[in-house]
Amino acid sequence: MLYKTPICSLLGIKYPVIQGGMAWIGTCELASAVSEAGGLGIIGSGHARPEWLREQVRRMRELTDNPFAVNLMVVSPFLKDNLRMIIEERVPVVTFGAGNAGGYIPMLKESGIKVMPVVSAVALAIRMERLGVDAVIAEGMESGGHIGDTATFPLIPQIVDAVKVPVIAAGGIADGRGLAAAMALGAQAVQMGTRFVCSTECIAHINYKEQIVQARDRSTSVTGATTGHPVRCLTNRFSREFSALEKSGASMEEMEDLGKGRMHSGVISGDIEQGSLMAGQVAGLIKDIKPVKTIIEDIIEEAGSVIKKISSASCQEVAP
C-alpha cells in the first residue's frame, strides 16, 4: 500500500516525502534523485550566487522531468537576483528557510510559482497563510540546522489547527513510523534532511555521512542561541569550542569569525572535528547509507504497515 495525500496532487508528486533544502549538499545530484523517486527534491541555495543556482536548475531539468523546488535563504546577499532567476527559469516550487520571507511571496505567486515557507511557530504560519502561501513546512526544534523553540510533536497539531493550507512536518523524521505519526498529527507530508544526507546520491563527504550513521540519541547539540540564530549540529570539537566562546560572552564578530567556512570544511571536506556537521536528533535512528529510491520506498512501505498495525493487529476493538 502506498499513500497519497492532497498535497501530492498540489505539487504533482507521487509520495508525500520532501527533501530538506540544505546548503552545499542539497545539489541537483540529491534533489533529482528524490524527484525521480516520486518525492519533491529541493536544491538548497544557502548563500550561493545566482549563476551557480541557475546552472543547478538547468541541470536539474536534464536529470528529471518531475517537479522540484529551490530553497532560498532570506538572509542571502543574492536573494533578489536568485528570485529573478527563479521566475525566469519557471521553477515550480520555492521553499524559504531562515528569515521572514513575507515580502517576496506576492511576486512569486503572481508568477505562478508555489511557495512553502519553513515555520517554527504558530504566529508565523498564520502570517504566511495570509500572504497566500500554498503550504507551510512546520519544523520542530529537533531538526538539524537552524531551529526554533517548539518540538515537532506539540508543534504540528497546533499549526494544523491554526491554518487551512496543508502542513508538512519536519524535524525528527527518518522512517515510516515518522511519516505515519506526522500524518496522525495532521500533516500531509514530511520533509527530511538528515535522512537524505545519508543517501548514496548526496555529495556530502563520506566522513560526515558516517558520523550520522554512528550518532546516538544525544549526539547533537545547539549552539548560537545567544545570537538569536540557534543551530543544531553533531557535537564535535568545533561545536564545543563555539559553545565555550558563546558562554564567555564573546562578540557576534568573534563568533562569526570562529564559524567561518566551517560548514564547507565539515560537509564537503569531511573534517569531522573542526567542521560544522548539521544534523537532527533523529541522527541516532539512521543506521545506513542507501540510494534515495530505497530510502523513499522503505519509508512508504513502513508507513503503510505501521498504519495497518495500529488500526488492527496491535489494537483490539472493545465494547464501550
Next chain:
Amino acid sequence: MLYKTPICSLLGIKYPVIQGGMAWIGTCELASAVSEAGGLGIIGSGHARPEWLREQVRRMRELTDNPFAVNLMVVSPFLKDNLRMIIEERVPVVTFGAGNAGGYIPMLKESGIKVMPVVSAVALAIRMERLGVDAVIAEGMESGGHIGDTATFPLIPQIVDAVKVPVIAAGGIADGRGLAAAMALGAQAVQMGTRFVCSTECIAHINYKEQIVQARDRSTSVTGATTGHPVRCLTNRFSREFSALEKSGASMEEMEDLGKGRMHSGVISGDIEQGSLMAGQVAGLIKDIKPVKTIIEDIIEEAGSVIKKISSASCQEVAP
C-alpha cells in the same frame, strides 16, 4: 472504536492513557478519577512525607478499585520511608521521576510491584531494562517539569528500537492525534501531565489551569539548565527572574533560594506571576477544563477516528 494495547493487560487498565505523576497536584482526587475512567492514575509524591503519602494511598483505595500508581522522586529525602510504605500498602505500580532509580528497582520487583521509570535517553532506558523494569516512560523535552534533551518525535522510536519492554510516550501529547502518533512511533500508551492539570478534578488553582488554557505554542521556557536540572514552565515574572539570575552566574544556593516555595504558590495558591507553573509545550493545544472521564473518552474517540482517517479517507491506494 476503543483501543487496547498489551500494556493495558499488563497494568490491568482499559485505555492506554496514563496520568503524569505531578507533585502537589497529582493527588488522589485526580488519580482516582483517571483510574475510574479506565486510565492509570498516579499519585505524585514529590518531596512529601510518608504519612501524607500513606493517607493518599488509602484514600485512593476508597475512591477506586482500579489499578493505580505512585510516582517517587529519587531525590526526595523521604525516598526510603516511602518505598517501605509502598511495599507495606501493596501499591500495584511505581513510576520514578527525577534521578537514577536503579538501586531501588530490585526490592520493588521482589515485592511484586510493577516498576516504570521515566527515561529521557536511550542509554538510561537500556540500563533500566537490565534491572527488570516492566515498561519505560520515554519523555521528550517538550514535556512540562524536569526534562532531558531529546524531543518526543525522535526519542520514542530510538527507545522502542533499543528495548524489548513496552514504551510509554510522554511529552507533547494532549489529544487523540497525539495518542495515534505515539502509537505510530511504536509506543503502547501515552502519559499526559499538562492535559490532566486542566481537568475538573485536579486540585490545581483555577488561575494555573486558566493560564494553561490561554497559553500558546511559545508560552513555555526552560530554566535551570546550568544547574543540571532543567525545568519547563509557563514563562512569567518568576521564570524571567530565575533566568536572569541564572545568566548572571549566581550560585546554586542563590538559585535554590529564589525557587523556594514557588511551585506551591503557583499551582496551589494561584500566584501566576510569582509562582512556578510547570507546563509542557502542548499547553497551546489545551483549550478547556473538563472532567477526566471526558478528557480520556475524547482522546480515545479521536485517536480511533484519526487512525481510521489516515488508513482510508485521506489516503488513496496507488498501484506500485
